[in-house]
Amino acid sequence: MRPLDAFAVADWLRAFAADVAANEALLTDLDRQIGDADHGAxxxxxxxxxxxxxxAEFPDARAFTKKAAMTLVSTVGGASGPLYGTLLLRLxxxxxxxxxxxxxxxxxxLRAAVDGVRQRGRAEPGDKTMVDALQPASEAFDAAQDDPWGAAARAADAGREATTPLVAHKGRASYLGERSAGHADPGATSAAMLIRAAAGTLS
Known part of the structure; x- marks a missing residue:
């Protein structure tokens, strides 16, 4: 595992930022299908x-991660800001x-971060939310004998894919009822990107 400091967390979140930027249109399109088309932006x-x-302006990883959390809360609209902020604050x-x-x-x-998201969003696996990527990622990390971040990333991707046939029970997508099935959840998609970015920078 890479030693922990503010630079390690910054590299992780910058890799995530780059992936989000490259996939903004995808996240927006997914959210257009079952939400309000603003997740990407x-x-x-x-x-x-x-x-x-x-x-370099932060004394340690904890201080940097807290600042990143509060930055997301203040700049990301909708439910995603508080959810990602909670994830990073608990982490x-x-x-x-x-x-x-x-x-x-x-x-x-990771377990603390996922528990925070579940509590904040009042969501459980199967509700068609970011929890469907995060929960299996955490469990795979725990179970992996080798390359836990890689195992977590693969599990997050599988969890994201598994949201496609689900009917949403939380968030704006839940208003669509059965019509929410057939589309991957945008929050689970961005959450899978977060875990894959960790696999690329923190291993």
Whole structure:
């Protein structure tokens, strides 16, 4: 595992920001099918602001992650800002001080982050939300004997794909009822990008 510091978290979130920017149209299109067509633009705006943060100005990973969380809350519209903000705030609170970090420490932090999203959104797996990517990612990380971030990324991608046939039970998509089936959830899609960015930068 890469040692933990503000620069490591910044690299992770900048990789996520780049993926969001490259896929803004996809996220918008997915949200157009079952939401209000703003997930791509909202996430891109928020992640651009996070990517602009200078990790050299923060004493440790926890401080940087908290600032990234509050930046998302203040710049991302709709439900995504508070949900991603909660994810990062819970992650920051559970992270150890800077320095070496092992799989067990990351497992604890990931579980805390996912639990925070579940509580904030009052969502469970199968509700067709970002939890459908995050929960399996956390479980795969826990279970992996080798390459836990890679296992988490693959599980997040599979969870995102599994939202396609689901009927939404939370968020704006739930207003569509059965018509929400047949489309991947945009929140699960961006959440899978977050985990894949971690696999590329934190392993």
């Amino acid at each position: 909202n996430m891109n705006r928020g992640m651009r602001a996070v990517a602009a943060l200078d990790p 920051a609170a559970a992270l150890p001080p800077d320095g070496p970090i092992d799989r067990d420490a990351w497992s604890v932090a």
